[in-house]
Structure formats: structure tokens, C-alpha cells
Amino acid sequence: MAKDRGIVFNIQKFSVNDGPGIRTVVFLKGCPLRCRWCANPESQLVQAEILWDEKKCIGCHHCLNICPQKAVVLKDGKISVNPSKCTGCGKCFRECPGKALKNEGEMKTVKEVMDVVMQDLPFYEESGGGITLSGGEMLAQPEFARSLLLEAKKHGLHTCCETTGFAKQEIFASVIENIDTILFDVKHWNSIIHREGTAVGNELILSNLKYAFEQGKDVLPRIPVIPGFNDFPEDAANLARVIKETGGTRCQLLPFHQFGENKYDQLGREYAYRNVNAYHREDLEEYRQTFIDHGIDAFF
Ligand code: SF4
Numbered sequence: 001m002a003k004d005r006g007i008v009f010n011i012q013k014f015s016v017n018d019g020p021g022i023r024t025v026v027f028l029k030g031c032p033l034r035c036r037w038c039a040n041p042e043s044q045l046v047q048a049e050i051l052w053d054e055k056k057c058i059g060c061h062h063c064l065n066i067c068p069q070k071a072v073v074l075k076d077g078k079i080s081v082n083p084s085k086c087t088g089c090g091k092c093f094r095e096c097p098g099k100a101l102k103n104e105g106e107m108k109t110v111k112e113v114m115d116v117v118m119q120d121l122p123f124y125e126e127s128g129g130g131i132t133l134s135g136g137e138m139l140a141q142p143e144f145a146r147s148l149l150l151e152a153k154k155h156g157l158h159t160c161c162e163t164t165g166f167a168k169q170e171i172f173a174s175v176i177e178n179i180d181t182i183l184f185d186v187k188h189w190n191s192i193i194h195r196e197g198t199a200v201g202n203e204l205i206l207s208n209l210k211y212a213f214e215q216g217k218d219v220l221p222r223i224p225v226i227p228g229f230n231d232f233p234e235d236a237a238n239l240a241r242v243i244k245e246t247g248g249t250r251c252q253l254l255p256f257h258q259f260g261e262n263k264y265d266q267l268g269r270e271y272a273y274r275n276v277n278a279y280h281r282e283d284l285e286e287y288r289q290t291f292i293d294h295g296i297d298a299f300f
């Protein structure tokens, strides 16, 4: 089923790290996983969310009074917005005198998104790039993702996605039908530990990974290397094993970083990885070598 509109929280042009060539990355809102280290916590809910920047807030409390839903509250001196009450009317962030409130997520039509994407057609043609769907998780808005991909294909674009692979197989199949390159996150080989870190098991994910390889897609498994979660030598050996079993021969390692820390403050949410040191490539050489020893070409 096609859907001509969905919630988008960012469109990033001139990306060179999200698939081949120069690309425009469209970030769709919503994700069924709750990774404890998520760098984009504002992407997790499908609906729009309001972020509060303490440094810009002048403490006038206008937002508390203006919200028709009483969704804005003051907790321990900090402003926070209850997303289950917020209707996204926009009053609070439009009227905030300090510009301390920001809306994440906006309803956009396929045409609106594609008008932006097509502005860079010459760069895609020159570099072998195109459009990448990211998130959040594009599979949280599967009909919208499918409509965007169909439209991109009508324009002859190369299509790519960054995905958790977490969806029923018929949904996954219907979305990847029009995707050329799949950057597929594999977070843990053990389903119980996977659930502890992300709130879901890994069975569906691994079966979709296998399915994608079977369809002959260009699939790149990507492993976010997270301290204390999947960074032990036995994790590298077992991740290499599951990649091989599903049909892969290579993977990309994504060292843990702290780019998302500030956003947890702005959303008024707890962050489990606060003060955990980031990884650098040189910290993970032995880890990478374990993949290679087990027959998987691992790179950064
Ligand atoms: S309206 Fe803006 S500046 Fe005033 S309290 Fe709310 S967030 Fe702060």
C-alpha cells in the first residue's frame, strides 16, 4: 500500500558516509528498537517531539501556560514535554522568546521530499550516489518508505538504506524490493543480550539479513561496537559466524561515540551511556582481527 506522506526529521545533503557516492539522506521518524546507546533518541517515536535547550531558555514559563494540551511541564527546574499529550500544534516553539524549544519531526509528502532530493541530481550522476533512507528506522513507516523508493526509482536514482532490519519479513521484503544497497545493523549474536540492549530479540533481524542476501542485494552488515555490550573477543567471533551463516563475507565496524549525549538532556531523558568513553579505531584493531581470523573482511 502506498502512502504519500510521512514524518521526516531531517534531510541531509552531500553525505559521503551513507552509501556509495554523494547522497541525500532522508531521516524518517520512528524506531521499534530502544538501543541504550542510541545517538538519535529524538528519532525513536514516530510522532513529532519537542526538544528543550536549557542554555537558551530565559525561564519565562510562557510555554507552560500556552500549551492547550498541558503537555509542557516543569520538573526539577527543567522544561519537558510529554509526547503522548503533545499534538504538534507548534504554539510552544513558535512563541518561545528564547528559541529554546525545537520541533523534531515534520509531516512531509513524497513530492516535498523528492523535490529536495532531486536538486542534487548532477552530483549523484557524477559520483554514483543517490538517495539513502535512514532514521529512526525506515521500516517504522514502511508504506511511506516504499512510496519514496518507488519515486526515486522512477527518477532513475540509486537507492540505499540504513536499517535495523526489524520488521515482519513481508514488510521488509516489500520495502527492500526497490533498494540497491542495504546497510544492515547487526548488534548482537545472542538474542537474550540483544533484547537487553535494544528491547527486541535478534531472530527477525537475522532472518531478514539472510533474506536480503538471498535476494542478491548489495548488503553491508554494520556492527556498532558498544562498550560492555558486544565488544568482547567472543562477540567478534560469534558475530563473524552469524554474518557468514546468513550469507555475508564482510562487515563494517562502527566504533561507539558520544554524539547523542546532549539530545538526551534536551528531551529530558535518562542516558545509560553517559560518561562512557568513546571508541577509536586503534582501540578496536584486535577486535577487527578476530573477524578476519574467522573469515569475515572487517573494516572501519
Ligand atoms: S517559553 Fe521558551 S524561554 Fe520561556 S520557559 Fe518556555 S522554553 Fe524557556
Ligand code: SF4
Residues within 6 Å of the ligand: 050, 066, 067, 068, 069, 070, 071, 072, 081, 085, 086, 087, 088, 089, 090, 091, 092, 093
Ligand atoms: S506543540 Fe502544541 S501541544 Fe505540543 S507541547 Fe507545544 S504547545 Fe503543547
